[in-house]
Amino acid sequence: MQAQSQGHHSELGAALSHLLSSGGKRVRPAVALLTGGMLGGERSKLITLSAAIELLHTATLVHDDLIDGSLLRRGIPTINANWSPAATVLTGDFIFARAAVLASQTKSVEVMQMFSQTLATIVNGEIIQLFASRGQASREDYFNRIHAKTASMFELATSAAAALSSTGDGVIKLVSQFGYGIGMAFQIVDDILDFTGEQVSMGKPVANDLRQGLITLPTLCYLETHPEDPDAKAVINGKGYPEINIDRLAKSIRESGAIHLALDEAKQFVDQGLVALRELPLNPERLALEELAEYIVQRHR
Amino acid sequence: MQAQSQGHHSELGAALSHLLSSGGKRVRPAVALLTGGMLGGERSKLITLSAAIELLHTATLVHDDLIDGSLLRRGIPTINANWSPAATVLTGDFIFARAAVLASQTKSVEVMQMFSQTLATIVNGEIIQLFASRGQASREDYFNRIHAKTASMFELATSAAAALSSTGDGVIKLVSQFGYGIGMAFQIVDDILDFTGEQVSMGKPVANDLRQGLITLPTLCYLETHPEDPDAKAVINGKGYPEINIDRLAKSIRESGAIHLALDEAKQFVDQGLVALRELPLNPERLALEELAEYIVQRHR
Numbered sequence: 065m066q067a068q069s070q071g072h073h074s075e076l077g078a079a080l081s082h083l084l085s086s087g088g089k090r091v092r093p094a095v096a097l098l099t100g101g102m103l104g105g106e107r108s109k110l111i112t113l114s115a116a117i118e119l120l121h122t123a124t125l126v127h128d129d130l131i132d133g134s135l136l137r138r139g140i141p142t143i144n145a146n147w148s149p150a151a152t153v154l155t156g157d158f159i160f161a162r163a164a165v166l167a168s169q170t171k172s173v174e175v176m177q178m179f180s181q182t183l184a185t186i187v188n189g190e191i192i193q194l195f196a197s198r199g200q201a202s203r204e205d206y207f208n209r210i211h212a213k214t215a216s217m218f219e220l221a222t223s224a225a226a227a228l229s230s231t232g233d234g235v236i237k238l239v240s241q242f243g244y245g246i247g248m249a250f251q252i253v254d255d256i257l258d259f260t261g262e263q264v265s266m267g268k269p270v271a272n273d274l275r276q277g278l279i280t281l282p283t284l285c286y287l288e289t290h291p292e293d294p295d296a297k298a299v300i301n302g303k304g305y306p307e308i309n310i311d312r313l314a315k316s317i318r319e320s321g322a323i324h325l326a327l328d329e330a331k332q333f334v335d336q337g338l339v340a341l342r343e344l345p346l347n348p349e350r351l352a353l354e355e356l357a358e359y360i361v362q363r364h365r
Numbered sequence: 366m367q368a369q370s371q372g373h374h375s376e377l378g379a380a381l382s383h384l385l386s387s388g389g390k391r392v393r394p395a396v397a398l399l400t401g402g403m404l405g406g407e408r409s410k411l412i413t414l415s416a417a418i419e420l421l422h423t424a425t426l427v428h429d430d431l432i433d434g435s436l437l438r439r440g441i442p443t444i445n446a447n448w449s450p451a452a453t454v455l456t457g458d459f460i461f462a463r464a465a466v467l468a469s470q471t472k473s474v475e476v477m478q479m480f481s482q483t484l485a486t487i488v489n490g491e492i493i494q495l496f497a498s499r500g501q502a503s504r505e506d507y508f509n510r511i512h513a514k515t516a517s518m519f520e521l522a523t524s525a526a527a528a529l530s531s532t533g534d535g536v537i538k539l540v541s542q543f544g545y546g547i548g549m550a551f552q553i554v555d556d557i558l559d560f561t562g563e564q565v566s567m568g569k570p571v572a573n574d575l576r577q578g579l580i581t582l583p584t585l586c587y588l589e590t591h592p593e594d595p596d597a598k599a600v601i602n603g604k605g606y607p608e609i610n611i612d613r614l615a616k617s618i619r620e621s622g623a624i625h626l627a628l629d630e631a632k633q634f635v636d637q638g639l640v641a642l643r644e645l646p647l648n649p650e651r652l653a654l655e656e657l658a659e660y661i662v663q664r665h666r
Contacts, residue, residue: 072492073496075492076489127455130451148495149450150431151492151495151496153431154428154432154491154492156454157428157457157488158485158488158489160458160461161487161488164477167477168477168478169478172474173473176469176474176477177466179469180462181466183458183462184462187455188373191376191452191459194451194455195452
């Protein structure tokens with residue numbers, strides 16, 4: 065990933081180093097490597113694909129943080145915190161380009177098609193969110209949004225890895241279902257952590273989504289079970305600050321059963337994914353994917 | 366191209382309509398179609414490639430206009446003139462994604478590799494320009510910049526079309542040289558038109574580049590031949606407004622031999638391109654490409 069800046073402007077190398085040093089869990093490349101390993105894919109191509117996927121994810125984060133005006137991610141400054149909007153836009157574009165270069169190095173037309181379709185899905189989802197009214201959401205909107213934002217990339221990680229492993233369409237469909245399930249669960253748990261996490265470990269204020277007018281699953285579960293709460297009523301009626309006391313609402317959500325209900329839904333997504341995965345032959349990589357799936361719903365604590 | 370917004374957020378369709386209705390000369394897709402036609406390529410794939418190239422070009426313009434704060438292009442409002450920076454960034458990203466989807470539909474790994482490398486080259490060039498000091502330029506910097514900005518896309522149009530036409534590497538190299546020559550000439554003539562064009566037909570103020578601190582070939586030619594002009598001296602010493610009277614300097618450049626010298630260099634690039642092109646068999650498409658090459662250096666009037 066770091067090598068993708070070689071031969072280009074030195075500031076791009078600095079930006080890429082900064083972005084890569086911030087760590088992250090590298091879940092998407094791990095999923096791609098394990099899926100490809102499970103299916104006997106060629107390791108060097110899987111590594112190239114995994115780097116392409118992580119860079120694609122990184123590029124979307126660079127533009128996201130610019131759009132949201134976020135100054136911290138994973139506790140370290142974002143690119144837009146230190147650079148001009150112009151430089152941030154171009155850094156994101158450059159990382160998109162290099163992700164595409166890596167994807168094309170897999171020499172698989174199928175991978176390239178999946179890759180570009182996924183980028184279109186992600187960006188379309190962001191545009192829907194941008195034009196949506198703040199504070200409004202149905203479950204359908206929410207699930208569509210987290211599919212575009214997160215699950216589509218997990219589907220890419222699994223199905224592109226399968227496409228590199230000379231398996232049939234049936235296997236690609238199964239691993240894609242697994243990717244969908246863990247991807248949906250991953251985002252739901254992220255949205256739970258926004259309420260239950262510590263500010264220090266999250267690198268952003270608690271209930272940040274709610275403050276941004278973004279209704280996620282814990283809030284949806286709370287609105288359904290507490291429609292008479294004045295803060296909930298104000299949210300449902302599309303009212304914002306100062307009518308809604310965000311800190312009070314966040315505390316109510318945290319202390320209600322909403323977190324538990326949301327976590328249950330995440331577990332259901334993982335379970336559905338595991339049903340698909342378990343139709344494939346048992347081997348160490350499949351076991352590792354099962355453990356990874358369980359980890360995704362355990363990291364809320 | 367318009368169909369690429371189908372199934373996505375309606376605002377994307379509106380943005381794409383707006384961008385496509387603004388016209389433009391569609392030189393890049395014409396070059397791709399003629400090159401592929403000359404080499405006997407499959408017409409449907411060449412049309413897909415041409416649409417991909419024009420959309421890639423369009424996406425870079427959307428981000429460029431945002432970065433430059435340009436409110437008009439081809440005399441009509443830019444996306445950022447009407448939309449927020451966030452929506453503009455995402456619209457550009459979406460068009461990149463759909464350009465990549467189209468490129469992948471050619472089912473050519475070679476085309477995908479050329480495509481993603483070209484995007485990386487273009488963006489890297491923009492980053493170099495962004496970090497460069499205003500008002501400074503050597504011929505080497507200038508030629509590198511216009512290669513990244515413009516000629517690289519013409520090289521893509523010709524070489525990707527050749528790659529779709531099952532020719533050998535020798536032919537790809539020849540048409541790439543032709544694409545390079547006309548692409549360099551195309552940008553030099555654009556830079557001449559910035560001095561000689563009418564504000565109405567350009568849709569932007571005359572000598573806009575100079576006002577932005579961008580030194581192009583007419584200015585470089587003028588600086589070389591008029592080093593004692595006080596305005597030229599100030600430019601060479603990296604001084605800006607108010608020391609340099611831009612209107613006076615633009616008038617001096619326009620009335621000097623600098624325009625003629627710059628045009629001569631454009632013609633040399635075209636001639637070098639034509640030398641490569643003429644190694645290929647004569648047919649109606651080759652003749653059309655020769656005429657197109659001549660048109661590129663004639664449109665300065």
